[in-house]
Amino acid sequence: MKTFEKILLKNMEQPGYAGSLAEYERAGGYQALKKVLGRVPPADVIDTVKQSGLRGRGGAGFPTGVKWSFIPRDHPGPRYLCCNADESEPGTFKDRQLMERDPHQILEGMAIACYAIGAQTAYIYIRGEFRLAATILERAIVEAGRAGHLGADIHGSGVTVNVYVHAGAGAYICGEETALLESLEGKRGKPRTKPPFPATHGLYQQPTVVNNVETLANIPHIINRGGAWYAAIGVPPKSPGTRIFCLSGHVKRPGNYELPVDATFRDLIDDLGGGMRSDKPLKAFIPGGASAPFLTPEHLDVQLDFESVARAGSMSGSGGVTVMEDGTSMVWAALRLMEFFYHESCGKCTPCREGSAWIVQILQRILNRQGRPDDVRTLEDICGNIGGRTVCAFGDAEIAPVQSTLKYWRSEYEALIAEAGALNAGRKDIPVLSVS
Amino acid sequence: MRPVSGGVAGGMVFDKHRDFIAELLTRYPVKRSAILPLLNLAQREEGCVSQAAMREIADLLDLTPPQVFETATFYTMLSLKPRGTFHVQVCRSLMCALVGADDLLAWLRAHLEPGADGATADGRFTISTVECLGSCATGPMMQINDDYYEQLTRDKVGRIVNDLKQTGDCALKSGPFMMPERK
Secondary structure (H helix, E strand, O other), rough: OOOOOOOOOOOOOOOOOOHHHHHHHOOOOOHHHHHHHHOOOOOHHHHHHHHHHOOOOOOOOOEEEHHHEEEOOOOOOOOOEEEEEEEOOOOOOOOHHHHHHHHHHHHHHHHHHHHHHOOOEEEEEEOOOOOHHHHHHHHHHHHHHHOOOOOOHHHOOOOOEEEEEEEOOHHHHHOOHHHHHHHHOOOOOOOOOOOOOOOOOOOOHHOEEEEHHHHHHHHHHHHHHHHHHHOOOOOOOOOEEEEEEEEOOEEEOEEEEEEEEOHHHHHHHHHHHOOOOOOOOOHEEEEEEEOOEEEEEHOOOOOHHHHHHOOOOOOOOOOOOEEEHHHOHHHHEEEEHHHHHHHHHOOHHHHHHHHHHHHHHHHHHHHHHOOHHHHHHHHHHHHHOOOOOOOOOOOHHOOOOHHHHHHHHHHHHHHHHHHHHHOOOOOOOOOOOOOO | OOOOOOOOOOOOOHHHHHHHHHHHOOOOHEEEEEEHHHHHHHHHOOOOHHOOOOOOHHHOOOOOOOHHHHHOOOOOOOOOOOOOOOEEEEEEHHHHHHOHHHHHHHHHHHHHOOOOOOEEEOOOEEEEEOOOOHHHHOOOOEOOOOOHHHHHHHHHHHHHHHHHHHHHHOOOOOOOOOOOOOO
């Protein structure tokens, strides 16, 4: 693998670096904020971020600068920035490390983002379970405020940015940006229909930008070193930059690894992750969190950028890479993820709410040797009636594990169903009508 | 709502947090936004979200009690019923399951013998399963009250349970995230 410079994890990988304000400043921290405040017009800051090509790191990969530019310039009321720290996509744990080890990197990115979009108030919506990260962020906000990096009239520029930590209370769906806004408004975290988009009607119906933690952490570096510098890393022009990939499952060295996105899954799993934990070969991997379709050993040489993973039939999503060794039951793996989605469906849309329950029931009975001959077809039918028919992307996400395991390991489903047929032959259960 | 049950007898749930609440309300242009922080605070104070607390939150935020109830019942961390002193939450999602979460959970249940509601007879532990807590490289893992415990083995879980029983705290809890370890 070729050498490269880390951007986001660089500070925290220095021996002894604990993420205090003094350490962050010694490493060049808050220079980017000072560079832009009162000196660079907000529109130019947005242009720099646009030029960098930075794309959202939460999962959807929307270009950050473009998102910022959607905030109406002439809006008379307040605008808001929300930092999405609800990290709850199974397989993803990068934001937690960024928050716990280098909180000021995120705060500086937030202050710059607020300046660019004209927001005076920013909320960090953090999942309720992350108590330690929330405490560390709150402490960092106080520190930054005392040093004049946040609060009223930052460094005499007349710019005000107040940042507050707002903890959730356990709901995966609140990572969806409109559900996050509903939750922040004190309601049940159910996604809104779009349009209107948060850029015009977001928090309290005011223009709002919602950015992921990792996205915002990139901002100070892009301001310091220029959009062109960032745009040249990785796979320009569409997928520039480095990303933090979260490696989990049956590998020797699971963990967070920052890589330019022109590296491959083989680089990540074999070189950095040390390969498989035992002598069993790799059977399957999920390339971008629980919502991404499974891939096979054939896809190990696929590059990590958004487009390459999409071409391989999956998505780069949140960067959570989970590796499974030979011998792992794919029906079981699909069920585990499906149980997650069933648990987390917010219940707003019928296809998702009911469909996730049906899929769990069917997978459970297949695994319990009670599968019916029609079950594979029924699964495909239910999945086909969920995808694209829900308010948010959750519906498309929840069918990914089932559809992709059916695509590559259909024989595992069929073998279990055949076993059930042999086991239960002659039983006189109530007949089940076929879906067709 | 039915008559008040639970809550701090005779007193207001949030009385001693008046200063914090006054500051909290300055953070949001719309009062309702303070629901989750207050529900989280109520649960921290009382071990669960009581009807008394929900009424008080409604009063503080100019809402009706059902509006508070509506929000409270959406979020899995909030419990309307009391739980054990130590709420043991074992992650059962795929990433932890791949590295032995089921085995650990079975061991914990066999060892602590909780009832059908997940609580031990002495009321000290409540065991529940949760979905992904964002600790997939350090699984299997569990959260006990506010603290994460990671890279668990049976031996380690046994020590954690013993420590909590004896001292109410355990040094094996996780500090700030750092994986993989570097020299």
